[in-house]
Structure formats: C-alpha cells, structure tokens
C-alpha cells in the first residue's frame with residue numbers, strides 16, 4: 572500500500588523494537604484489507620513512556636498503540652481508561668486513541684492465544700495447563716485459559732513471588748479453576764505454554780524441563796522468532812502437538828482492527 576498524507580499511523584512501542592514481527596505482518600494485513608493505516612515501530616525506553624503517552628494524545632493521525640516488551644505493565648499507568656481485561660491482567664498491549672486524544676488500553680494477548688488454539692483444533696476446556704512465566708503475556712494467557720474453562724493452571728516462573736501472585740489472582744477471579752504456583756512442576760499436562768522470552772536467542776536454554784514434553788501434550792510457545800523455537804522442535808521430536816507464537820499474533824489482528832474501530836474503514 573502507498574503511504575500518502577491521508578495514511579494514519581499505529582505506533583508499536585518496545586525496547587528494543589528491531590526484533591518485532593508485528594510491523595511486517597500487520598502492514599501486509601492492513602494492505603490486504605485496504606485499510607489506510609501504517610504500523611511504525613517506535614523505540615521508547617521505560618523512562619520515556621510518560622513522554623510518549625503525552626505525545627500520543629496530541630498525535631492527531633494516530634489510531635492506536637501496540638505495546639510490546641517491556642512496556643505492557645508500565646503503560647497501564649499512562650492511559651486514561653482501561654478495559655476490564657487489561658485491569659484484570661495488570662497489562663495492556665493494545666491502546667486505542669480516541670478523536671479527543673484519550674487513550675484506552677486493552678489486552679489482546681490472552682484472547683489471541685485462546686482463539687489461535689481453537690483454530691488449531693485445541694480447546695482449553697477441562698485442560699490441565701502449565702504456564703511457564705508470570706510476566707504480562709503469561710498473565711494474559713493464564714487468565715484467558717481460566718476464563719475458557721481450564722480445569723487447572725500451574726504457574727512456573729523464575730521469580731517465584733510473581734508466580735504466587737498470579738496464581739492467587741486467578742483463584743480469586745476464577746474460583747472453579749485450580750490455580751497454583753510451582754517452580755519445579757512435574758507430571759503430565761494437557762497443555763504447556765512457554766510465555767517467557769526464553770528461546771528468542773539461539774544460545775537460550777529450554778525454558779522448562781524437557782521431561783514435561785510427553786507425547787500427545789499440546790506445547791505452545793509465545794515466541795514468534797524463530798517460528799519454531801528450540802522448545803517446539805524438542806516437543807515435535809517427542810511426539811507433542813506444537814503451536815507457534817506466530818499463530819497467536821495472527822489471531823490478534825482482527826480483534827485489534829475491531830477494537831480500533833478500523834473494521835468499517837475499507838477503501839472503495
């Protein structure tokens with residue numbers, strides 16, 4: 572699509588940002604849909620997100636902001652309104668800018684992940700789930716899995732207190748879901764999700780114990796690059812069903828377009 576003076580912007584903020592896959596994918600999808608919006612990667616440091624939010628309010632042709640590492644929790648403090656999903660997770664990854672400049676943050680990671688699972692023929696209902704990680708993405712996914720009827724959600728994380736706190740929040744919001752923190756989980760799970768950033772670098776170790784990868788288990792990774800992480804490659808060789816982070820990103824696009832109010836803006 573040609574960028575003209577009419578083209579509006581969607582800023583993707585992160586620190587770093589060069590690795591982000593969203594600009595390429597979303598720009599292709601916006602062009603396919605005939606939506607005259609361009610995604611621009613913006614490198615913003617944590618100290619500057621307040622300044623960025625102030626600038627965003629006066630950025631008249633900005634339709635919204637995508638938020639990636641490490642700003643999903645920090646941007647909660649910077650927006651004017653939050654949806655229930657963002658408030659529950661304590662993190663936002665999509666922010667809408669209204670005509671008057673007001674910023675509303677929501678959370679698409681969780682729904683995107685669960686929709687992508689469904690597209691892959693996997694239901695969370697009644698599942699025994701292990702979520703590795705307790706950061707913004709892990710929180711969003713764990714809440715959405717509990718909301719989707721997972722029987723149990725075990726949270727494993729390097730920083731144990733974050734895992735405890737997440738498990739407690741899930742128990743309080745979804746009492747029917749057995750949520751617990753366990754730094755060294757063992758046994759059989761129906762679904763295992765790596766929701767940490769471990770696996771982005773070639774030198775990274777596996778994010779979790781390979782003995783957990785038993786045949787038939789669905790193993791998902793939120794990491795998008797590489798598309799098949801070392802975890803997914805190991806899971807595949809052990810007979811698991813694998814689910815790449817790219818699927819989660821794809822599933823978030825339509826939901827984001829609707830939240831930003833762009834779904835009725837096709838060019839004729």
Ligand SMILES: NC(=O)c1ccc[n+]([C@@H]2O[C@H](COP(=O)([O-])OP(=O)(O)OC[C@H]3O[C@@H](n4cnc5c(N)ncnc54)[C@H](OP(=O)(O)O)[C@@H]3O)[C@@H](O)[C@H]2O)c1
Nearest residue numbers: 704705706707708709729730733766767768793816819820
């Ligand atoms: N596929 C998609 O659509 C999609 C969407 C969103 C995010 N993502 C990906 O999700 C990943 C996590 O993002 P996030 O926003 O949740 O980040 P975050 O809030 O910074 O959380 C990072 C998580 O990774 C853990 N971690 C980081 N380095 C570690 C290490 N060396 N050893 C063990 N654990 C480590 C952290 O543990 P501590 O709590 O101990 O620090 C925390 O649980 C990123 O790779 C991101 O690209 C994918």
